[in-house]
Amino acid sequence: MKQQIQGLVQDALEQLAAQGALTLEAFQGELPTPQIERTRDETHGDFATNAAMVLAKRAGMRPRDLAERLVAALPSSPAVARVEVAGPGFINFHLAADAYHAQLAEILISGPDYGRSQLGAGKRVQVEFVSANPTGPLHVGHGRGAAYGAVVADLLTAVGFDVHREYYVNDAGRQMDILCASVWLRYLELCGEDLVFPSNGYKGDYVWDIAASLHREHGDDYRVEAGQVFAGLPPDEIDGEPNGDKEAHIDGLIENAKRLLGDNRYRFVFELGLNTILDDIRQDLAEFGASYQEWYSERTLTESGAVNRAIGRLRECGHVYEQAGALWFRSSAFGDEKDRVLVRDNGQTTYFASDIAYHMDKLERGFERVIDIWGADHHGYVPRVKAALKALGDEAERLDVLLVQFAVLYRGGEKVQMSTRSGEFVTLRQLRKEVGRDAARFFYVMRRCEQHMDFDLDLAKSQSADNPVYYCQYAHARIESVLRQAAERGILVEPSSGTKHLERLETEHELALLKTLSRYPEVVEAAALSHEPHLLTHYLRELANALHTYYNAHQFLVDDGTLRDARIKLILGVRQVLRSGLGLIGVSAPAQM
RNA sequence: GCCCUCGUAGCUCAGCAGGAUAGAGCAACCGCCUCCUAAGCGGUAGGUCGCAGGUUCGAAUCCUGCCGAGGGCACCA
Incomplete structure (x- = not known):
């Protein structure tokens, strides 16, 4: 939908350029892609672009004048009901209700594919996450990395990347x-x-x-x-x-x-x-819904000679020196704060040396993008790994390190002490047992990863409206319930009339719901590309809210056949998006609660 | 001391590749079930966006400094 608007503005820009109103020289021969945004305030329409304000200076025109000319040059489209210039030079687009009806039809036709895309164009991306030392069971700190990594990987898959999920096993040392x-x-x-x-x-x-x-x-x-x-x-x-x-x-x-x-x-x-x-x-993560394509052993890295090869390459590049019996990497020359040891004076290679070899190997395996998800306590480690890749001449920009802050658990308003000695639980398994997988997954990704998180166990367990997981799941269960009753009354649940009668959806609540549904692909795309699953949890809450509001305001199973048909289609669309969205964050969509 | 992240409503958090009156959920207060699950909905109230400068037509958003919180500064992994 957004792309549709973008296309229109693009056309208008090209037309102005063709008319000579915009000179291409000012833009180095190429017109910029206009930025289209959802409006915050609905009196401003559905979409807006600030193109005129951004381009005014270079076009040598006042923003509002340029906006007027752009509007005049816009190709007409059945999806757009009205266009206006507002404020300092925004161009606001009011969409026709039909555009939303068409979008719902698309949701029903696409089913689970709605919201998926080919943005990633099959590019290979590696996501390495959790990678906790196998010296004990996973604790709740690892849980956040597991949930976050799994969702980032699934989001990237949804937008068309070929994702390789990997766990680095520190089985040496x-x-x-x-x-x-x-x-x-x-x-x-x-x-x-x-x-x-x-x-x-x-x-x-x-x-x-x-x-x-x-x-x-x-x-x-x-x-x-x-x-x-x-x-x-x-x-x-x-x-x-x-x-x-x-x-x-x-x-x-x-x-x-x-x-x-x-x-x-x-x-x-x-x-x-x-x-x-x-x-x-392995079992813990599988039960938590985090799957992997590969468990990569640190030991094989040493045994295959990859570590020595990495050190050799650094040596060839002249970035290695000996001091006090140890072999050092001159990482300070590549943005690290000090040099680091590769081989200790006792002849053993360091963990860092393995890590250089590992990251070298990752890039050699041909991933276009390598994403490491680490606990925030490892942040000091980022510059030295990047330094090594730079020194080796590999493109360090291909590596993205995402740092996940710790989660602090609260029970009964009290901080849960996390020391191993205290009797209170610390493992991921215990958390899953206490709050359930759905709540754990949802809560872990509800916040931006770099945000310190307060994890309220009582809230996660509560079966109430305050609990966002139940709130979203309940919306789905309500739809299922309506559909069950429709079936009992002999009403066709899968309407045979295709996409007919959707024009009957015209109340304020229906349009709000349609509008929310139409945003889903944009949310998935943004969440995937910026590695921010919380955008999706927030969206799902909004969608559930729109559904609950609608549910309270209108009866779906009405006598008017075409209206009933349209309303059932609408909630089928909502059901689809709830399922897809909850599925992406690893939360179930129950038929009954 | 140096480095990283964070500081937005009483609480938990969105918003941050600058954009039009700063949003949501809890908690508070007021309403809504003869009706498809009230595990729901609506409304009211609540903020000098840590502080001070700067950049510009425009800053919660970008830059600098300071204050505060958390984390990191191993020939550990």
Whole structure:
């Protein structure tokens, strides 16, 4: 619809140019695409353009004069009822009701395709999201990234991009070793060994579960005397140990574990921990409606030599130097605040080195656009990754990093403390169990991602009008209910008369609803391109409101056959858009509530 | 200290590639069910858009400074 208006203004501009009223030289040989906006105030019509004001200076005309000439040059269109120049030089378009009737007909014909488009033209886009370390279950912080990433990916798909959803699995590195050691120590405790669990170990119950399965399946096969395990370790950072160092302590434990268990057995425990947790994360995300095309292993990056290749490329470009036994990347030359280590003095490559290799690989895989969705706590990481891509000569602009702020949970008006130690829930699974998937998905994307979010658990759970999820779903359920009753009365629910009788839709409420429906494609497009799912949740609330208002004001199943037919078609259109929109954010559209 | 994000109605938030009187939902107050689910609808009230400058025909929106909130500044991942 918007494009239709845009086309008209474009034609008018071209005509003025042809008449010599606008000289192309002022625009470097090319006329700008006019900006068309929905009006905020309905007395200003349906659409408006500020083209005359924007172009006035270069055209050497006063805005209102240019506007008048543009209006005179506009081709006539049955969709436009009236055009006027207003204010400082706006051109306002009042659409004919028929234009909206035609749009409804299109919705009914297109069905689920209404709102989808080919804007993305099949361009390949990668969306990497969540990518939490597989050292424990996902918590509610990851939940927001999961919901946000899934919706951004689905929105991009809806507007025609070929989207590749990916999870980067940090299956290498120290944190995984700490998990492995934690599992093993718990196992030893189950074997009857007496030990003091390290303060830096993973203490969650899930560690006990993994240890228990190891003990159940393998008895004492992995048992080593606790005295040997803790032999020669630096003291832990616990009460009564003034010189304790929890980092050194756990690193020593890992060393001992590797030595005492030997490669194979260590590997076995390590894999058991990794796979158990990764399976749990996979299942959790699947249940949350976040699907992936690929789970990309950090370990394969090292094993395939990609990390060394990345370092090699940086070295060839001359952006690498050695200092104090470590290998550094001169990231400060590319916008980072300081240089970063690639290879530590102990010979191990850093996480950053893997990440360079990973992003290099992403771009090499030919994605036109690479979107990383990270927690806001990683924002300091953005400049160095971009620096690496710049240094490698890759187009760093192809990478978009979207930062998702944390969500703070509230229950009973009180902030829910998020420490692992407190008894209050922290996992995504617990959140889903408490408020349900629909509410969780909706609430998580209701706010702009860079906005700090207050997540009100009581509201998310409440089955009331205050709850935006129920409010939108209820609109859908109400329509279904009307259709059920129509069927009971023997009224054709799928009208056989095609798009006839739509002209009977003429009340204020019907036109408002039609207008809202016509905005849907624009909302999907804007939400997709700007990565802002909240535009869609806001829209759905508006649409539901328009439906509820209509429902209260008019009876749908009236005796007048053509009117009834038209009204049923209208609510069928609303049902379609509610379904599509809720579907895009991963929320169900129930037939009954 | 430096960097990032945010600061809009009592609360939670939209609006920000500048545009015509600043919007919504809660909460408050007043109304609406003999009628397809009142899990609904309508109305009233409520704001010097953190503060101060600047850019321009026009600034909540762009720029600078300050104040406030959160986060980040590892040879951790």
